[in-house]
Amino acid sequence: xxxxxxxxxxxxxxxxxxxxLSCEQNLNHDAMYWYRQDPxxxxxxxxxxxxxxxxxxxxxxxxxxxxxxxxxxxxxTVTSAQKNPTAFYLCASSPxxxxxxxxxxxxxxxxxx
Amino acid sequence: xxxxxxxPQYQHVQEGEDFTTYCNSSTTLxxxxxxxxxxxxxxxxxxxxxxxxxxxxxxxxxFQFGEAKKNSSLHITATQTTDVGxxxxxxxxxxxxxxxxxxxxxxxxx
Numbered sequence: 393x394x395x396x397x398x399x400x401x402x403x404x405x406x407x408x409x410x411x412x413l414s415c416e417q418n419l420n421h422d423a424m425y426w427y428r429q430d431p432x433x434x435x436x437x438x439x440x441x442x443x444x445x446x447x448x449x450x451x452x453x454x455x456x457x458x459x460x461x462x463x464x465x466x467x468x469t470v471t472s473a474q475k476n477p478t479a480f481y482l483c484a485s486s487p488x489x490x491x492x493x494x495x496x497x498x499x500x501x502x503x504x505x
Numbered sequence: 506x507x508x509x510x511x512x513p514q515y516q517h518v519q520e521g522e523d524f525t526t527y528c529n530s531s532t533t534l535x536x537x538x539x540x541x542x543x544x545x546x547x548x549x550x551x552x553x554x555x556x557x558x559x560x561x562x563x564x565x566x567x568f569q570f571g572e573a574k575k576n577s578s579l580h581i582t583a584t585q586t587t588d589v590g591x592x593x594x595x596x597x598x599x600x601x602x603x604x605x606x607x608x609x610x611x612x613x614x615x
Contacts, residue, residue, distance in 0.1 A: 425603075432514070434593060434605035435548070450602065482547060492538065494595075494603060496547040 395419065398483050398497035405470075405477070405504050413468045413500045415483035422487070424466040425494065428452060429480040438481075441466055470502060478504045509534070509594055511606030519614050524581040526609035528594030536596060537570055537577040538603070543590040551579075584613050 396417045405411045417424065423442050427435040437450030441460040455474025460466055466485075470477045480501050484494040510529045518524050528537060536555045540548040552561055554570035554577060561568045567580045581588055591608040598604070 427605075432607070434511075434607040435595075437602060437604075440602060492536070492553050492597060493550040494538075494540075494548070496549070499547050 396483055396485055396495055396497035398481075398500050400500060401498065403500060403502045405502065407504055408472045410472055411470050411477075411502065413470070413481055413483075413502070415466045415468065415497060416464055417466075417483075417485045417495075417497075418464060419485055419487070419495060420463070421485035421495070422463070423485060424460070425484045425486075426450075426456070426458065426466070426468045427482045427484065429482060429499075435482060438468065477502055509537075509596055509604060509606040511594055511609055513609055514607065515610050515612075517612045517614065518584050520586060521583050524584050524588070524611055526579050526592050526594075526611075528577045528579075528606055530575050530596070533574045534577075534596045535574075535598065538595045538597065539568060539577075539579050540593045540595065540605075541590050542593065542608070546590075548593060581611075584611070586613050586615055589613050 399414045425440040426438040429435050436452050438456050439450055439458040441447035444463050447458050447460050455471055457469045480499050482499045483497040486494050512527050538553045539551040542548045552568050557574050558572045559570040565582045569578045591610045593605050593608045595603045595605040
């Protein structure tokens, strides 16, 4: 089935460690996005990419990095510079620009111990 | 960027009652999308509105876009337990950046 796959679903990390979250889509979408969700809050945009080998910072990019080497893949690295990394991370894609409907993965829940 | 404010933050209803959530902006929106996120799940797209005064229906759900394109609402008639979750509005700007409201969490008592 077509869709977006995020892994891992749950991740625990010690302070000071970098961690990479995977996001793969087989929807042939050009645009991909990473959002962060904290309890009781909406989704905040971390990074987005409209095309391979190009990406832009969103509203809360500090402490995060991404790459877009393939159309299907948009991994997110949460670095040790991110002050409060414990959150629910959602990857999304869309077929057009500007984005209308976003297709979301099931999310990755990161907990920093 | 543009911000969208959503109210109320929480709504508790008895099964069978109606429910409405509102999305407001101080600036004109080019479009508005609505998503539903079940507890523990991920947001799922419901609908997009783009025209001034637009009204769309999906079974018991009615979506409206204001005449001035500064507000939108989602109304659920006769709620069911399957309606529980958080409903988000969002607007997408150029370059694909979607801005989300903080959501309205609906609980339904059987």
